[in-house]
Amino acid sequence: PEPKAPPDLAPRLSELLSQWTGRRWVASISSDAGKPTLAEQKAARGDALRNEAENNATVQAIGGTPGYSWTSTALPAGLSLNGSTGVVSGTPTAAGTTSVTFTVTDANSATASATYSMRVAATPSISTSSLAGGTTGTAYAATVAATGGVTPYVWSATGMPNGLSVNASTGAITGKVALTVTPGTYNLTITLQDSFLPTNQTTTKAVTLTVNPA
Numbered sequence: 001p002e003p004k005a006p007p008d009l010a011p012r013l014s015e016l017l018s019q020w021t022g023r024r025w026v027a028s029i030s031s032d033a034g035k036p037t038l039a040e041q042k043a044a045r046g047d048a049l050r051n052e053a054e055n056n057a058t059v060q061a062i063g064g065t066p067g068y069s070w071t072s073t074a075l076p077a078g079l080s081l082n083g084s085t086g087v088v089s090g091t092p093t094a095a096g097t098t099s100v101t102f103t104v105t106d107a108n109s110a111t112a113s114a115t116y117s118m119r120v121a122a123t124p125s126i127s128t129s130s131l132a133g134g135t136t137g138t139a140y141a142a143t144v145a146a147t148g149g150v151t152p153y154v155w156s157a158t159g160m161p162n163g164l165s166v167n168a169s170t171g172a173i174t175g176k177v178a179l180t181v182t183p184g185t186y187n188l189t190i191t192l193q194d195s196f197l198p199t200n201q202t203t204t205k206a207v208t209l210t211v212n213p214a
Contacts, residue, residue, distance in 0.1 A: 059086040059102045067107030074100050076120045095122035095148070124149025124194045126205040131188070133210040137179045140164055144171040149194030149201050159188045161211050166190075183213040 006012070010027045017025035036044065059081075061068050072081045078093040081102070098120075103113040126146045134140040144166070146153060157166040163178040171192075191204045 057088045059088065059104075061086075061104045061106075061112065064104075064106035064110050064112070065108045069105045071103045071105075072100055074098050076100075076118060092120040095120050121150045121194075121196050121201070122148035124153070124192055124201050124203050126190055126192055126203060128190070128205070128207060131173070131207055131209045133212055134161070134164075134177045135212045136177050136181050136183060136214045138214065139176050140174065142173045144173065144190050144207075146171070146192050146203075149192070149203075150196040152195055154193040156191045156193075157188055158191075159186055161186050161209065177211055179214070181211055183211050185210050 010029050013027040014025045017023075017027070059070060068086070070081055070083050070086045072088075075081060075088070076092045076094070076096065076098050079088055079090040081088050086102075086104075096119075098118050099115055100118045101113055101115045103111055105111045124146055125148050126144060128144040128146075131142050131144075140163075144155065144157075152169065153171065155166050155168050155171040157173070160166070160173070161177050161181045163181065164173055164175040166173050186209045188207050188209055189204055190207060191202065193200050193202045
């Protein structure tokens with residue numbers, strides 16, 4: 001039970017259940033984790049439905065008389081709608097957000113329409129082409145940047161000199177170059193993952209960081 005639950009919760013619950021159902025109930029309290037609440041179950045079902053919709057490029061109808069045909073207006077350039085199946089397919093040619101109206105007609109010529117916002121995200125690209133040099137034993141700070149995709153981004157990097165790390169949220173490379181680092185040029189691989197759904201987009205870029213002697 002919750003910390004603030006009354007000490008007589010079990011007998012009160014038993015009494016209420018008996019009053020409501022006309023049957024005898026015995027309730028007991030356990031410290032074991034219980035099943036999700038009704039509210040949590042409802043929220044989980046809603047999340048599942050949203051995830052299914054995000055992963056499904058088919059418009060669907062309920063009701064009417066089967067034998068549907070589909071039309072649409074203002075689909076993003078490069079996409080098309082199959083009038084028999086409701087499948088939207090193709091390769092978008094430009095980024096942007098479009099208001100798309102789908103209309104379904106059933107076998108008895110009854111129609112229904114719905115309008116949705118469809119977003120086409122640009123492919124993410126790391127715009128940083130070079131990094132400032134660093135010095136052994138000295139604090140360092142630089143930030144990698146990107147364009148396109150869907151924010152927030154998640155950053156990672158490999159090949160950095162000891163003492164430096166990249167902030168996964170901001171792309172800031174900070175730290176203090178270790179005194180044991182051998183001066184020279186280091187080849188870094190910067191990776192960006194965006195928040196596009198249903199599948200995150202990922203891109204990488206090779207940059208160099210020169211470490212100078214103290």
